[in-house]
Amino acid sequence: MKKYFFLIVSTFVIFTILSTSVSAETINELQDKVNELEKDQQSVQSEAGEVKNEVQETKEKIEENQEMQAQTNSEIVEIDSKLTTTQNKLTAKENEIATTNNEITETENEITKTEEEITQLKEDIEELQAEIIALQEKIDAREELLKNRLRSIQESGGNINYIEVILGAQSFGDFINRATAVNKIMDSDKTIMEEQQADREKLEKNKQELEESKKELEEKQASLEASKKELEAKKAQLVAQKSELDSIKATLDQQMNKKQELMANLEHEEDELHTHQMSLAEQQETLNNQAAIIEKAKKEAQQKINQKIQQQQQQQQASGGSSSSGSSSGGSLSAGGNGSLIWPTTGRQSSGFGPRSFNGGSYHYGLDIANGTGTPVSAAASGVVTRANYSPSYGNVIYIYHVDLDLTTVYAHLNSIGVSLGQSVSQGQYIGGMGNTGESFGSHLHFEVHQGSWSYHGGVNPINYLP
Structure with missing residues (x-):
């Protein structure tokens, strides 16, 4: 890209x-x-x-x-x-x-x-x-x-002459006894016939009720089932x-x-x-x-x-x-590099260049120097400002191109910007204050060095250029 x-x-x-x-x-x-x-x-x-x-x-x-x-x-x-x-x-x-x-x-x-x-x-x-x-x-x-x-009736001729029985009495008392006996016999026969008829009717009724009850319950059970x-x-x-x-x-x-x-x-x-x-x-x-x-x-x-x-x-x-030559300033930090650049600020080195053991093991393409918000940040060498504005990731950021060194330096997460686009700056000149803007955690300066112009793929280790 x-x-x-x-x-x-x-x-x-x-x-x-x-x-x-x-x-x-x-x-x-x-x-x-x-x-x-x-x-x-x-x-x-x-x-x-x-x-x-x-x-x-x-x-x-x-x-x-x-x-x-x-x-x-x-x-x-x-x-x-x-x-x-x-x-x-x-x-x-x-x-x-x-x-x-x-x-x-x-x-x-x-x-x-x-x-x-x-x-x-x-x-x-x-x-x-x-x-x-x-x-x-x-x-x-x-x-x-x-x-x-x-x-018995059949054997006696088929009829019983109750008149003869009564008239055959020997005395009035015998007559009375014979008449009473005949009445009893006739009543008994009648009672027997009536009881027989009643029992037959009751039997038929019981059988009918039995069948109806059985049928009704069976139908009800079948319906429920x-x-x-x-x-x-x-x-x-x-x-x-x-x-x-x-x-x-x-x-x-x-x-x-x-x-x-x-x-x-x-x-x-x-x-x-x-x-x-x-x-x-x-x-x-x-x-x-x-x-x-x-x-x-x-x-x-x-x-x-x-x-x-x-x-x-x-x-x-x-x-x-x-x-003309610029003044030099910097911090008390020491790197042991070739000294073509000066330290852009003072403080402590909080993160170096290279792979990180945290933050998902990402690669850190710069050098972090931590100090209080507003700590002065100076140009590491003389050059021209090619960028001085706000970036979502870098926050307030300044790019400086150093003609004689063919290097570009980046100063990110600034609290303030003291230079403008196209401005010529001298080494050690104040360009802004340290801050905590953009994707930053705590007040510090993120300092990058790129050979030639700024490269999307990352810069080189600033230590090699710092005294």
């Missing part, structure tokens, strides 16, 4: 700006610088075009992402509606099952009650059957008695329907979880795209600033050429130049 390509051109820009003597360079050298600046300007314009295209692509991706979010949200609403409907159906089925269970329980209670009635009826039947047997025996006995009397089977079949059907609804609900829950997960991913992706979009906007701003610096440097170089031509016309000899 050419995210920070614009910094490459700063070498030529800074070289032009830092030149303080017109006479130190020839017209050809100045013209070469102009040519190089024009080439760099074209590179910046090309880079700006690429960033612009990437901005448009990112915008389209954000719009596509938002469309997918809208569609996914619509699907979530639809699934939620289906879930509500399914849950209502489930509740209705559960109520139906509960009602059916109550009906089954009531039917089972009725069946139990009927079975108890049948048991009682069996006992009554046994008593009735015993009564029937007794009646039958009495009837049979009377039948036998009647048969014997009929047989049928009702129970029907209710159990209804319950089985309801349970099957509930199981189907449970399956539908489980599927909808699964779909909902997937849609919600997709929605979360889309929202996260949108956040990343917006972050990238802001990063691209930052690059565009920096590229515009870089283009302005190059244009300014071209004008200054052209002015030097014009001055040089004018001086050659006015003088026969070349004029001398002068140079």
Whole structure:
């Protein structure tokens, strides 16, 4: 990615700006610088075009992402509606099952009650059957008695002359006795016949009641058993329907979880795209600033050429130049490097360059120097400011390109910024105060060194350049 390509051109820009003597360079050298600046300007314009295209692509991706979010949200609403409907159906089925269970329980209670009635009826039947047997025996006995009397009647000629019996009395007393006996016999025969008829009727009635009771209870029991089977079949059907609804609900829950997960991913992706979009906007701003610096440097170089031509016309000899050196400052820290840079601040080294054992084992591309908020931060060497603004990760940050050393230094997490874009600074010059801005934990200076321009892939160990 050419995210920070614009910094490459700063070498030529800074070289032009830092030149303080017109006479130190020839017209050809100045013209070469102009040519190089024009080439760099074209590179910046090309880079700006690429960033612009990437901005448009990112915008389209954000719009596509938002469309997918809208569609996914619509699907979530639809699934939620289906879930509500399914849950209502489930509740209705559960109520139906509960009602059916109550009906089954009531039917089972009725069946139990009927079975108890049948048991009682069996006992009554046994008593009735015993009564029937007794009646039958009495009837049979009377039948036998009647048969014997009929047989006697048949043997005597088929008739009994009760008048002759009475008239055959020897005395009045005998008459009375004979008449009484005849009446008794006649009454006895009549009673026997009446009892026989009554017992026969009672026997038939008992048998009929017995059959009707048995039939009624059997029909009632059969009806209850049928009702129970029907209710159990209804319950089985309801349970099957509930199981189907449970399956539908489980599927909808699964779909909902997937849609919600997709929605979360889309929202996260949108956040990343917006972050990238802001990063691209930052690059565009920096590229515009870089283009302005190059244009300014071209004008200054052209002015030097014009001055040089004018001086050659006015003088026969070349004029001398002068140079300035920056003051040095730093801290009491010691590194043992080549000393081409000075310590940018004072304090203690809280984190070195290289892999970390914490924070997921990430790589630390700088040197952290901890001290109180506002501790002065100075330029590690003379150069030109190529960036001085706020970054989401670096917080308040300053980039300085050092022409003579062909190095770029970075000063991050500042509490304040004391320089501006394009400004020339001297070694040891105050550029800002230490702070805790951006992705930072505690007041400190994050100091980076890059060979040439700033590199997205990381810098080199600052220790090698510090005294």
